[in-house]
Amino acid sequence: MKKLPIALLLVAALAATGCNRRDRFADGAGVPAAPAPVTNPGAGSAADPSSPAYFQQTIGDRVLFLVDQYTLTPEGRAVLDGQARWLQANADYRAVIEGHADEQGTREYNLALGSRRANAVREYLVSQGVPSSRLQTVTYGKERPLEVCSAESCYAQNRRAVTVIAAGSGLTG
Amino acid sequence: MTHRLFANLLAGLLVAFAAMWLAGAAAAQGGPLRITVTDPNVEPLPFAIPAFEAETAGAEGLASDISRLVAQDLVNTGLFREIPSTAFVSQLTSFAQPVAYTDWRTINAQALITGAVAVNGGQVTVKFRLYDVFSGQELGAGQQLVGTTDGWRRMAHKVADQVYSRITGESGYFDSRVVFVSETGPKNDRRKRLAIMDYDGANVQYLTDSGSIVLAPRFSPTGDRVIYTSWDSGFPRINAIDVGTVSRQQIPVQAGEMAFSPRFSRDGRQVIYSLSEGGNIDIWRTDITTGQHQRLTSAPSIETAPSLSPDGQRIVFESDRSGSQQLYVMPVTGGEPQRISFGEGRYGSPVWSPRGDMIAFTKQHAGRFHIGVMRTDGSEERLLTASFLDEGPTWSPNGRVLMFSRETQGADGAPAIYSVDVSGRNLRRVTTPAFASDPSWGPLQP
Numbered sequence: 001m002k003k004l005p006i007a008l009l010l011v012a013a014l015a016a017t018g019c020n021r022r023d024r025f026a027d028g029a030g031v032p033a034a035p036a037p038v039t040n041p042g043a044g045s046a047a048d049p050s051s052p053a054y055f056q057q058t059i060g061d062r063v064l065f066l067v068d069q070y071t072l073t074p075e076g077r078a079v080l081d082g083q084a085r086w087l088q089a090n091a092d093y094r095a096v097i098e099g100h101a102d103e104q105g106t107r108e109y110n111l112a113l114g115s116r117r118a119n120a121v122r123e124y125l126v127s128q129g130v131p132s133s134r135l136q137t138v139t140y141g142k143e144r145p146l147e148v149c150s151a152e153s154c155y156a157q158n159r160r161a162v163t164v165i166a167a168g169s170g171l172t173g
Numbered sequence: 174m175t176h177r178l179f180a181n182l183l184a185g186l187l188v189a190f191a192a193m194w195l196a197g198a199a200a201a202q203g204g205p206l207r208i209t210v211t212d213p214n215v216e217p218l219p220f221a222i223p224a225f226e227a228e229t230a231g232a233e234g235l236a237s238d239i240s241r242l243v244a245q246d247l248v249n250t251g252l253f254r255e256i257p258s259t260a261f262v263s264q265l266t267s268f269a270q271p272v273a274y275t276d277w278r279t280i281n282a283q284a285l286i287t288g289a290v291a292v293n294g295g296q297v298t299v300k301f302r303l304y305d306v307f308s309g310q311e312l313g314a315g316q317q318l319v320g321t322t323d324g325w326r327r328m329a330h331k332v333a334d335q336v337y338s339r340i341t342g343e344s345g346y347f348d349s350r351v352v353f354v355s356e357t358g359p360k361n362d363r364r365k366r367l368a369i370m371d372y373d374g375a376n377v378q379y380l381t382d383s384g385s386i387v388l389a390p391r392f393s394p395t396g397d398r399v400i401y402t403s404w405d406s407g408f409p410r411i412n413a414i415d416v417g418t419v420s421r422q423q424i425p426v427q428a429g430e431m432a433f434s435p436r437f438s439r440d441g442r443q444v445i446y447s448l449s450e451g452g453n454i455d456i457w458r459t460d461i462t463t464g465q466h467q468r469l470t471s472a473p474s475i476e477t478a479p480s481l482s483p484d485g486q487r488i489v490f491e492s493d494r495s496g497s498q499q500l501y502v503m504p505v506t507g508g509e510p511q512r513i514s515f516g517e518g519r520y521g522s523p524v525w526s527p528r529g530d531m532i533a534f535t536k537q538h539a540g541r542f543h544i545g546v547m548r549t550d551g552s553e554e555r556l557l558t559a560s561f562l563d564e565g566p567t568w569s570p571n572g573r574v575l576m577f578s579r580e581t582q583g584a585d586g587a588p589a590i591y592s593v594d595v596s597g598r599n600l601r602r603v604t605t606p607a608f609a610s611d612p613s614w615g616p617l618q619p
Contacts, residue, residue, distance in 0.1 A: 070452070096407075103580070106521040106535050106564045107388060107611070108434050109491065109498055111402075111409065112447065112454040112475040115431055119452025137430055138408050139449070143386050148360040148584040150561070 043165075052093065052165035055086050063121060065159040067104070070116035072124055080121060083163055084128035092169055094134040097121045098162045101142045102155035114139030121161040134169065206283055206305040206312060208252050210341050210573050211596050217254035218283050218340065220247065221261065225288035225299070226268045232297075235322065236290035239299060239329040243286065246333035246347045246373070250574075251599030256282050268300060277306040284312070286336055295321050299328045303336050313339045326375055327618065334617070346569040347372060350615045351576065352390045352399045352416075353590060355379065356608035360586060363608075367401060369416060372569075372614070374604040380414055381421075389565070389611050393437045396615040400424065400444060402433040411435045411446055426459045427466035434477050439485045445469070447477040456490055458505075469507035480524045480532075481505065482549070489513070489523040489532050489549075500534060502549065513551030522565050525549070528572035531595070535564040535577075544577045546595060557597040561586075565610070570617040576603065578610040 334345025518538025
């Protein structure tokens with residue numbers, strides 16, 4: 001520990017700091033703008049096997065993971081087999097795979113873990129014949145929990161990768 | 174009195190103080206006017222601060238507000254105890270009047286702070302003096318600060334910084350700002366905005382709207398820019414925002430699927446961050462001025478949360494290459510990392526102290542989270558906090574206090590920002606208008 005010299009600040013002309021810009025946004029009350037869409041626009045009817053709604057509800061749009069794991073479970077692979085078949089049959093759609101983590105972990109580690117989970121799903125879908133150009137991954141870490149309790153029953157639902165179907169056969173950028 | 178003499182009274186200045194103390198020893202009940210910030214058993218030093226004198230008509234309110242805020246800054250450190258004015262034997266009526274030391278010794282005030290405030294239009298002038306009561310001497314020279322009435326809190330913080338600095342021998346931290354994430358809404362629909370506030374939670378200003386997730390803002394070393402992770406493109410990307418103009422800029426990092434966990438280098442020209450490619454997360458460095466990218470790690474494991482040493486020569490980061498999250502240090506150019514954390518549990522979000530001597534981290538063990546500190550070689554690990562979820566420490570500009578996020582448990586769980594001394598004392602919640610997380614403490618303002 002060393003002694004720091006006493007700053008000789010005799011006259012400190014303070015820059016104007018306050019101004020009056022508490023909030024420089026029109027929604028000053030903090031009213032949020034629309035969140036980034038995570039649902040499927042034009043999901044169609046779940047009765048139509050070529051609809052994103054069918055994909056989501058009948059085939060299953062998500063796989064779950066064990067604590068701090070990103071390897072696919074046998075149940076997860078079975079779901080992904082169905083996803084791969086659907087994506088091959090419906091070439092007009094692409095998918096964004098979202099990786100999520102439960103709240104047990106630091107923010108930064110969970111971003112990495114979510115990234116790994118999303119990628120595990122992508123790699124599996126590619127191995128089943130889905131062109132990688134139609135698949136994109138995104139991690140949300142622990143930022144978007146589905147279930148809010150602080151117990152394993154909720155955590156198990158939050159440790160997930162969700163395949164979100166979007167219109168368009170490939171990625172442009 | 175247990176305020177023991179600072180271990181290393183080496184500086185000539187301190188020798189001079191020691192001489193003053195000796196001179197006043199006959200009257201003194203105890204030791205010198207000195208506090209060791211890192212002493213975990215420090216007894217708060219009693220001080221008196223009569224309401225600052227109003228030198229111009231109508232300045233009474235501001236004079237009172239400023240002296241109250243100086244007192245609050247000092248008391249909130251846990252190192253000082255204010256003697257209430259009801260105990261005063263004498264009330265100062267004039268800043269220029271000689272101090273009646275015996276009146277202040279009677280009530281056992283070790284330090285006395287006096288001040289005067291003048292307002293002319295939108296300009297405010299604050300004068301203050303600090304006295305070592307038991308040695309009967311002024312401690313340091315009287316000072317005068319000039320600012321705007323709008324910025325009166327900063328002036329109070331500057332006075333408090335001077336008092337703190339003269340008594341502890343450390344630089345202060347009150348005139349500083351914190352960038353953080355302001356959160357609203359339920360746990361499964363949280364809206365996040367970047368916001369900036371004074372270190373004490375005052376003067377909150379928002380830097381972004383809540384249209385997309387923003388995480389982990391970090392100040393540039395000069396405090397004029399903030400770098401953070403944003404999902405406004407739909408994917409995590411590194412953005413920077415100018416605090417003054419609120420203009421945003423995407424930082425062009427190495428191409429990859431996702432980029433996050435950015436920090437500026439000391440000179441603000443480089444950014445270190447994590448990049449995810451094919452599920453592998455490594456640490457990269459980009460020179461913003463030249464657009465050159467350098468890969469710093471290349472392991473199949475997760476490497477993230479890089480933080481530079483203050484000399485810019487080393488990077489501490491977390492990696493799960495050993496099978497669990499641990500802390501590693503490597504040269505700034507990359508190269509073989511050395512593991513420094515070996516305790517039980519998992520270690521993450523390391524942050525190098527601005528003094529260079531310590532690394533703060535988040536530790537997860539047995540279902541609890543802790544904020545802790547260790548030497549840069551991993552020795553002398555100490556845990557400062559424990560809760561359901563504590564994470565993301567950030568250092569005060571003088572390296573003596575940490576802020577972090579604490580999230581409560583359950584469906585109604587929500588984050589708030591707390592601070593704790595590096596000694597583990599003085600855990601405090603920082604008052605914010607909404608939920609708050611991911612604090613990053615900026616530099617002492619000029």
